[in-house]
Each structure stands twice: as C-alpha cells, then as structure tokens.
Amino acid sequence: MSSWLLDGVWNAAEVRDEHRSNAIGPQLDHAEWREVHVPGHWADIEPSLTTDGPLTYRTTVNTPSADEGRRRFLTFDGIAYHADVWLDGAYLGDTEGYFAPHTFDVTDLWRLSPDHVIAVEVHCPPTEPGSRRTITGVLQDPSGPLTPNPGGIWQSVHLIDTGPVRIDALRVLCQDATVERAHLKMYARLDSDRSCAADVQTLVDGTVVAEHRITVAAGHNDVSWRIDLPRPALWWPRDLGDQHLVNVDVVVSIDGHPSDTTHRRTGLREVAWDDWTCSINGERMFLKGANLMPVDALLGRASDEHMRQLMEDAVELGLDMLRVHGHIAPTTIYDTADELGLLLMQDFPLQGVQRRQIRPAAIRQAQQMVDLLGHHPSVISWWAHDEPVAKPADGSVDQRQTLGLAGRARELATRVQRAVRDQAPTWNRSVLDPLVRRAIEDVDPTRRCVPHSGVLPHLPLLDGTDAHLYIGWTDGPISLLPRESARFPRLFRFVSEFGAPAAPRSPQTMATLQEHHWPDADWERFAELTGTERWQYEQSTPPHLFLDDAAWIDATEQHQSDVITAWVSHLRRIAYRPTGGFCVRALNDHTADSGWGVIDLHGNRRPAFEALKAACQPVIVTIDPLPETTLPGSRLSLAVHVSSDLRDDLDDAIVDVTITNTDSTQTQRFTGTIDANTATYIGSINTIAPQAGDITISAVLNAGRLSSSATIQTTVVA
Incomplete structure (x- = not known):
C-alpha cells in the first residue's frame, strides 16, 4: 500500500470571516501567514498565534494520482477538537474529537491535478465550569491547574492508497484465554466503492488462522468473526508471568489482489x-x-x-x-x-x-x-x-x-x-x-x-x-x-x-509565593496556577507557621x-x-x-x-496508627500486620517490635507464617503512655531474604 506522510512545515493564521473564503482556496498568498509545524499544538506557536481559535492550517502537496482501480484517502490521526477540511477549495467534511483518526476519500479530486492545497479550520473552544461542551477530559479541566489550550493538528497527517475495499476500522478483543485455548473476537468495518466479493484473511504471527469470502455493498459494511487459538502463550501482569504478545494481521483481497491490510499487536489473557x-x-x-x-x-x-x-x-x-x-x-x-x-x-x-x-x-x-x-x-x-x-x-x-x-x-x-x-x-x-x-x-x-x-x-x-x-x-x-x-x-x-x-x-508558582512578605503571597494567582487554594493547606501545613516559602514547600512535600x-x-x-x-x-x-x-x-x-x-x-509490616498526641497513663493497644503480594506463604517469619519512651524500652517478638496474597494479623502490642515525652514504636520483619520495617510516633501531652 502506498502512503505519504504530510508532516512538516504548514502555514497557519487566525480565522477572520472576511478571509475565510480565500483561506480555503488554492489561490492564496501565504506572505502574512506564520509557518507552523504539524503535528503540534497552536499553544506552541509564537505568542501572536496563541489563541482559543479558530485557526486555519494550509499546506501544498504534489503527488501523482492513485493508479487506476486504486483509491486515495487523507487521514488525520488527531485534531483537537473541531475541524472543517477542504481540498482545493472543495469541502471534504468535519471532525469532532481529539484522539480518534479521521479519514476522507479524495480519490476523484486528486485525479484533477498533481498539485493540491489542503486547508483545515480548527476550533477548540475553552471550557466553562459546570457546562462543558468538548470531550477533552483533564486537558481542559477548569477545576484543575491552569493548562494551555490543546487545540491544533497534534498528530500526523497521511495520504494512503488502497484497493476498492478499505479497512475503515478493526477491533481485536480477547474474549477468553486459558492454557488450553483462547478466543479472539474480531470486528471490521469495510469501506467499499462498489458491490463485490471480498476475501478476508486473518494471520496470527504470520500464520493464516482464518479465511472467509464475503459479499460487500458499496459503502460501509460491518463484518464480525471469531478466532480459535489452541495452546496459547498467555499474557501476564509483570509480577505473575511473561508478557507474550502476538501479531494479528487482517488482509482484504479482491480477485486475488490485496486491497487493504491492517495490523494489531495483542496479548491473550482473561x-x-x-x-x-x-x-x-x-x-x-x-x-x-x-x-x-x-x-x-x-x-x-x-x-x-x-x-x-x-x-x-x-x-x-x-x-x-x-x-x-x-x-x-x-x-x-x-x-x-x-x-x-x-x-x-x-x-x-x-x-x-x-x-x-x-x-x-x-x-x-x-x-x-x-x-x-x-x-x-x-x-x-x-x-x-x-x-x-x-x-x-x-x-x-x-x-x-x-x-x-x-x-x-x-x-x-x-x-x-x-x-x-x-x-x-x-x-x-x-x-x-x-x-x-x-x-x-x-x-x-x-x-x-x-x-x-x-x-x-x-x-x-x-x-x-x-x-x-x-x-x-x-x-x-x-x-x-x-x-x-x-x-x-x-x-x-x-x-x-x-x-x-x-x-x-x-518559577511561576515561586514568583507568586514571593510576591509579598511571607506568609502574604499572591494566593489568588497561586490558586489559578495550581488548582489548589490556601485554605486547603491550613489543616496540615498552615503557611503562617513557617519562616519562609522554602520551608513551607518542604513541609508540603x-x-x-x-x-x-x-x-x-x-x-x-x-x-x-x-x-x-x-x-x-x-x-x-x-x-x-x-x-x-x-x-x-x-x-x-x-x-x-x-x-x-x-x-x-511486595511484603510490608504495618502498625496501627497512633494518635498525634495522647494523655499520660493512657493504655495503647495496636495491631501489627504483614501484607504480602507474593503467591506463596512465607514460613518462619519473625517480627520484632520495639517500644521506646522516656522511661523505658520494651521489646516483643512474633513468629509464624505469612499468608500469600493477603494481609496477615501478627499480634497486638500494648503499652502505657509515660508522664511526658515521645513514644516511638518500631517493627522489623525478617523472612529469609525479605525484610521490612515500620516506625510510628506520638507525643504525650500532660
């Protein structure tokens, strides 16, 4: 399949109503337009073009037309967020959504001349709290930190030639998998320029595992089938086994000649x-x-x-x-x-x-x-x-x-x-x-x-x-x-x-904190930049308790x-x-x-x-938390647990607990088996708070080559 990558230097300008008709046509002087790189976001362009849009992108392309019997498609891998697309002044269609590819059939238009102009008007409206109109998630979250507008042609642009039938979409899902066999659930959407018979061939790691002939109509055709794979090598999460991956290729042929092919890499797991x-x-x-x-x-x-x-x-x-x-x-x-x-x-x-x-x-x-x-x-x-x-x-x-x-x-x-x-x-x-x-x-x-x-x-x-x-x-x-x-x-x-x-x-945040004499700062600008406000820090790290912004930042960390x-x-x-x-x-x-x-x-x-x-x-020892402060003579009873992600029990584990205060030091030892893939209760430790000072409790786990420790502390307040 022939293809051309159209990435590189394009031209861009902000859209003005009086210029819109000229901007999409083939005859235009680019002298007042800025050079921009595609793929990219307009927020990366020099400040004079940083905008909420819309922006018009243009490029010229010189390639021969598709061979007889072949089709040509213009594909945008990602545009944020709305776009209208023209070729030589002819409107191809619109797009919506930033992450999915969008494809246009340009076969007939491309045969008119080897020289062409692609124009794309892109719009990415800002979001409004409580009433969002774009599906851009955290890329435009008004409740989070300040973010630039993600608008632009941010992924690659291609020209692709296919035969009469193109694979418009391919979905490969692992339905179930065991060591005996696995099943792949397959779906394809085929775009055909005519009614004809098509052969669909599925290969897994280069071996043909399924072939069937179907009749397609002009336009879009939905096709589903299932692949049975005996004795598969399973894909496992990193701690449970190997990550075996398989290559799945689907080839559509017309009259024995490949028309289009699509590749997916997947893993067999349930x-x-x-x-x-x-x-x-x-x-x-x-x-x-x-x-x-x-x-x-x-x-x-x-x-x-x-x-x-x-x-x-x-x-x-x-x-x-x-x-x-x-x-x-x-x-x-x-x-x-x-x-x-x-x-x-x-x-x-x-x-x-x-x-x-x-x-x-x-x-x-x-x-x-x-x-x-x-x-x-x-x-x-x-x-x-x-x-x-x-x-x-x-x-x-x-x-x-x-x-x-x-x-x-x-x-x-x-x-x-x-x-x-x-x-x-x-x-x-x-x-x-x-x-x-x-x-x-x-x-x-x-x-x-x-x-x-x-x-x-x-x-x-x-x-x-x-x-x-x-x-x-x-x-x-x-x-x-x-x-x-x-x-x-x-x-x-x-x-x-x-x-x-x-x-x-x-640098921006530090400037807001140093705007005035600490703890006075430009807290309003701080909230705009970070998405967090001063009052939210008051319970844990009140700014007024620290000598300067550096000490406060250390405390928040x-x-x-x-x-x-x-x-x-x-x-x-x-x-x-x-x-x-x-x-x-x-x-x-x-x-x-x-x-x-x-x-x-x-x-x-x-x-x-x-x-x-x-x-x-994988294995940690934990102690129930202590209160931040406690009263003299208070009885403290705390549970000790060991949490293990391992798939096998740990035998002959030892947990040593040390309780230290101003009056004394106590030690206690627990021994036993740590259960696999769960949390195991080890025992309880009991102590009486002294008259004043700090209490420190530490636990150390040793189980063969594995070890873990935990330390907690509280202050006795008279």
Missing part, C-alpha cells in the same frame, strides 16, 4: 471482576496503582522517551496498574504497558458536568476509543465519566481556617451537602453515563465498564462506584482513616483518588509523603476486606504548576516517590 477485586487468568490481584496524568498538558509535546520513562518509573515504584486519568494517551503509553506487564484502567475523557448536546458525540467517541485501544492486553477496564456532578462552591479562606467545634460543624455540613448532592438524579449521572457505558459494552463485552467515577452510593441501589477520598487533605486529618474505613467500608472497596499535593517549585504512606499501608492492611486496590491521586504532573504527582512535569522525583515505593514493596 480479565474477571468480583465486585472490585480483579483477577487475571484466574489469579486474584490486589491492584496497587496510581493515576497517570497526561505526560504533558499538550500531548503532542510528549516524547516517546519521556513516556517510556514514566512507565518504567511505575514499575520501579512497585505498581501493578495505572489509571489513564481523564484522557486518551499517545500509543506509546499502551504499547509500553503491554511490554512491561503494567495493567491500565482507561478513562473515557468525560470530566465534570457536560452539556446535554454532548450525547451523540460521547456515544460515537466512546466506541472509537474501543476501536483504538481494545486490542491492548494491558487495558482491563473502561471508565465512562469522571466526577459527573457539580462540585460545591468552596468556602472563603476565613471560614475554612476556623478551628474547633465551629470548624468541625462546617466540615460536617460540607459532607452532608455532598451526600445530598449525590442522591439527587442528574442528567449527567442518570442519563448520559448509562448511555456511554452501554455504548462501550455494546462493542466490548470482554471488559468491565464503570459508568462514573467518584460517585457515592446513591438511590435506588445504594451501590456507588469507586471513591475519591481526601482524608489527610480536605476530608479531615489522616488520623481519621482507620475509623472512617471501619464506619463506611463500602467507600473503601476501591479508592481511585487519595493523597495531598506538594506545593510546586516552578513531607506531608504528601506521610499521607501516601498512611493510605497505602492502611489499604493493604484491609486488602480484600473490602479493598480490591487503589490509585494514588497522581503518578505525574501534567503542568509545571501542579503538585499532585510523585514525579513532576520534568521527570524530577518528589520525596513522595520513595515513600510510595517503600509502601508498595
């Missing part, structure tokens, strides 16, 4: 869910994960090297899974996950409250997502909509800084407000989300689709989905975590967001580490009872001014990276 516990190939897993934010807020700017490094960082952290949060990532992310054995939970990029007019586009793009990603064995679930409810307006700084009973009362009122909000039916949650979920499940029955993320249990089933819980940040102090999980176990079945941000060290350690240790302690896994709020930052990631935009690791790595070791 995914099952029991409530919120996942099994791969029959092996139950406690999923340790993090939210993967866009590698860059401008996806076209992300390099393959940077993306691969992030995935390798996730492996180093000991994570099993990443949730691709609020966006469809470039293909390198999915290919690397397949190769490394990292599991992926994939968000459809619906974020926040959407306008009702979004429904047709949401259904269409959701199915395009499955076509694009369904063959990746690393993808184990789909998520239709993230936080589909309006967020309550934040209180003023003065209100949130109030401590004591009044502050607790306001905190309770906020929780009640959220609970009431989540009970009321909404169009997004009650209508849009089930439609998107059904659209995804219609084309992919092999994976689970969660209708919405971060929704509390609500009527009529009182079931809910995963939880976004910020104990240790805005949902109360971290000391509440054990109590809240015991009171509301349903909320802890799968916690897909938790953590606390560190104040970023970017330490708090981020402490919160992650406490959360991960606790969730592993209640593994499968009821927790099936977790996702830390962010593996990475997608802007320089975000602080949620354990890795910043430029790949620098925050202290929380090492904290998360330690908490995600």
Whole structure:
C-alpha cells in the first residue's frame, strides 16, 4: 500500500470571516501567514498565534494520482477538537474529537491535478465550569491547574492508497484465554466503492488462522468473526508471568489482489471482576496503582522517551496498574504497558458536568476509543465519566481556617451537602453515563465498564462506584482513616483518588509565593496556577507557621509523603476486606504548576516517590496508627500486620517490635507464617503512655531474604 506522510512545515493564521473564503482556496498568498509545524499544538506557536481559535492550517502537496482501480484517502490521526477540511477549495467534511483518526476519500479530486492545497479550520473552544461542551477530559479541566489550550493538528497527517475495499476500522478483543485455548473476537468495518466479493484473511504471527469470502455493498459494511487459538502463550501482569504478545494481521483481497491490510499487536489473557477485586487468568490481584496524568498538558509535546520513562518509573515504584486519568494517551503509553506487564484502567475523557448536546458525540467517541485501544492486553477496564456532578462552591479562606467545634460543624455540613448532592438524579449521572457505558459494552463485552467515577452510593441501589477520598487533605486529618474505613467500608472497596499535593517549585508558582512578605503571597494567582487554594493547606501545613516559602514547600512535600504512606499501608492492611486496590491521586504532573504527582512535569522525583515505593514493596509490616498526641497513663493497644503480594506463604517469619519512651524500652517478638496474597494479623502490642515525652514504636520483619520495617510516633501531652 502506498502512503505519504504530510508532516512538516504548514502555514497557519487566525480565522477572520472576511478571509475565510480565500483561506480555503488554492489561490492564496501565504506572505502574512506564520509557518507552523504539524503535528503540534497552536499553544506552541509564537505568542501572536496563541489563541482559543479558530485557526486555519494550509499546506501544498504534489503527488501523482492513485493508479487506476486504486483509491486515495487523507487521514488525520488527531485534531483537537473541531475541524472543517477542504481540498482545493472543495469541502471534504468535519471532525469532532481529539484522539480518534479521521479519514476522507479524495480519490476523484486528486485525479484533477498533481498539485493540491489542503486547508483545515480548527476550533477548540475553552471550557466553562459546570457546562462543558468538548470531550477533552483533564486537558481542559477548569477545576484543575491552569493548562494551555490543546487545540491544533497534534498528530500526523497521511495520504494512503488502497484497493476498492478499505479497512475503515478493526477491533481485536480477547474474549477468553486459558492454557488450553483462547478466543479472539474480531470486528471490521469495510469501506467499499462498489458491490463485490471480498476475501478476508486473518494471520496470527504470520500464520493464516482464518479465511472467509464475503459479499460487500458499496459503502460501509460491518463484518464480525471469531478466532480459535489452541495452546496459547498467555499474557501476564509483570509480577505473575511473561508478557507474550502476538501479531494479528487482517488482509482484504479482491480477485486475488490485496486491497487493504491492517495490523494489531495483542496479548491473550482473561480479565474477571468480583465486585472490585480483579483477577487475571484466574489469579486474584490486589491492584496497587496510581493515576497517570497526561505526560504533558499538550500531548503532542510528549516524547516517546519521556513516556517510556514514566512507565518504567511505575514499575520501579512497585505498581501493578495505572489509571489513564481523564484522557486518551499517545500509543506509546499502551504499547509500553503491554511490554512491561503494567495493567491500565482507561478513562473515557468525560470530566465534570457536560452539556446535554454532548450525547451523540460521547456515544460515537466512546466506541472509537474501543476501536483504538481494545486490542491492548494491558487495558482491563473502561471508565465512562469522571466526577459527573457539580462540585460545591468552596468556602472563603476565613471560614475554612476556623478551628474547633465551629470548624468541625462546617466540615460536617460540607459532607452532608455532598451526600445530598449525590442522591439527587442528574442528567449527567442518570442519563448520559448509562448511555456511554452501554455504548462501550455494546462493542466490548470482554471488559468491565464503570459508568462514573467518584460517585457515592446513591438511590435506588445504594451501590456507588469507586471513591475519591481526601482524608489527610480536605476530608479531615489522616488520623481519621482507620475509623472512617471501619464506619463506611463500602467507600473503601476501591479508592481511585487519595493523597495531598506538594506545593510546586516552578518559577511561576515561586514568583507568586514571593510576591509579598511571607506568609502574604499572591494566593489568588497561586490558586489559578495550581488548582489548589490556601485554605486547603491550613489543616496540615498552615503557611503562617513557617519562616519562609522554602520551608513551607518542604513541609508540603513531607506531608504528601506521610499521607501516601498512611493510605497505602492502611489499604493493604484491609486488602480484600473490602479493598480490591487503589490509585494514588497522581503518578505525574501534567503542568509545571501542579503538585499532585510523585514525579513532576520534568521527570524530577518528589520525596513522595520513595515513600510510595517503600509502601508498595511486595511484603510490608504495618502498625496501627497512633494518635498525634495522647494523655499520660493512657493504655495503647495496636495491631501489627504483614501484607504480602507474593503467591506463596512465607514460613518462619519473625517480627520484632520495639517500644521506646522516656522511661523505658520494651521489646516483643512474633513468629509464624505469612499468608500469600493477603494481609496477615501478627499480634497486638500494648503499652502505657509515660508522664511526658515521645513514644516511638518500631517493627522489623525478617523472612529469609525479605525484610521490612515500620516506625510510628506520638507525643504525650500532660
């Protein structure tokens, strides 16, 4: 198949009504137009062209027309977000959606001349809180850190020649897999310029495994079939086995001559869910994960090297899974996950409250997502909509800084407000989300689709989905975590967001903090850049308690580490009872001014990276948390657990506990077997608080070559 890559230098200018008709035609003087690089985002262009659009792109192409009996197509791999496309002044059509390819038949127009002009008018409107009209997820999230407009032709542009029948879409899904056999569920949409007989041939690793003849009509034709593969080499997550990958090729021939071919690389594995516990190939897993934010807020700017490094960082952290949060990532992310054995939970990029007019586009793009990603064995679930409810307006700084009973009362009122909000039916949650979920499940029955993320249990089933819980940040102090999980176990079945941000060290953010005499700063600009406000830090790291901004940033980084350690240790302690896994709020930052990631935009690791790595070791020892302060003479009784991800029991394990205070040192030893793939109760430690000073309790696990330690501390206040 012949193809031409049209990437490189194009021309671009802002759209003006008086120039629109000339801009799309073949006769135009480009003298006043800027040279731009395609693929790319217009936010990368010099400031005079940085805009919310629309922008018109133009390029000239000189290629011979397609051979007789062949067809020619113009394909855009990705345009953000709306586009109208012309060839030599003739309108080809429009596009909507940033991640799916869009293709136009240009066979007849191309035969008129070897010289052509392609013009594309691109529009990416800004989002409005509470009423979004684009499906761009976190790339345009008004509640998050400040991001540039992602508009532009951000992926490659191609000319492709085919025969009379073109493969417009190919979906390859692994329906089931065991060591005896696996089944692939195949679907193709064939675009034909005539009615004819076509031969469809399927090859797996170069071997023909299926052939059948079909009759196609002019236009689009849907074709489905199933492939039976005996004695397959299974694909496994990284800790459970090898990542065997197979190459699937589909060839369509007319009269014995190849008309078109498409390739997919996939893996043979079976995914099952029991409530919120996942099994791969029959092996139950406690999923340790993090939210993967866009590698860059401008996806076209992300390099393959940077993306691969992030995935390798996730492996180093000991994570099993990443949730691709609020966006469809470039293909390198999915290919690397397949190769490394990292599991992926994939968000459809619906974020926040959407306008009702979004429904047709949401259904269409959701199915395009499955076509694009369904063959990746690393993808184990789909998520239709993230936080589909309006967020309550934040209180003023003065209100949130109030401590004591009044502050607790306001905190309770906020929780009640959220609970009431989540009970009321909404169009997004009650209508849009089930439609998107059904659209995804219609084309992919092999994976689970969660209708919405971060929704509390609500009527009529009182079931809910995963939880976004910020104990240790805005949902109360971290000391509440054990109590809240015991009171509301349903909320802890799968916690897909938790953590606390560190104040970023970017030049822009540092300038806002140093605008005035500390702790006075340009907090309004700080909130605009980071998506976090001063009042949110008051409970954990009040700025006025620190000498300067540098000390405060250090404290926020330490708090981020402490919160992650406490959360991960606790969730592993209640593994499968009821927790099936977790996702830390962010593996990475997608802007320089975000602080949620354990890795910043430029790949620098925050202290929380090492904290998360330690908490995600295959075997860890944990101690129930102590209160921040305690009274003299208080009796303290704390449980010790060992959490293991290993597939075999650990025999003859030893846990040594040391309790140190101002009066004495006590030691205690526990011995026994650590159960595989669960949390094992080791025993309880008991002590009496002294009259004053600190109490430090440490536990050290030794089991053959494996070791782990944990230390907690509290202060006795007379």
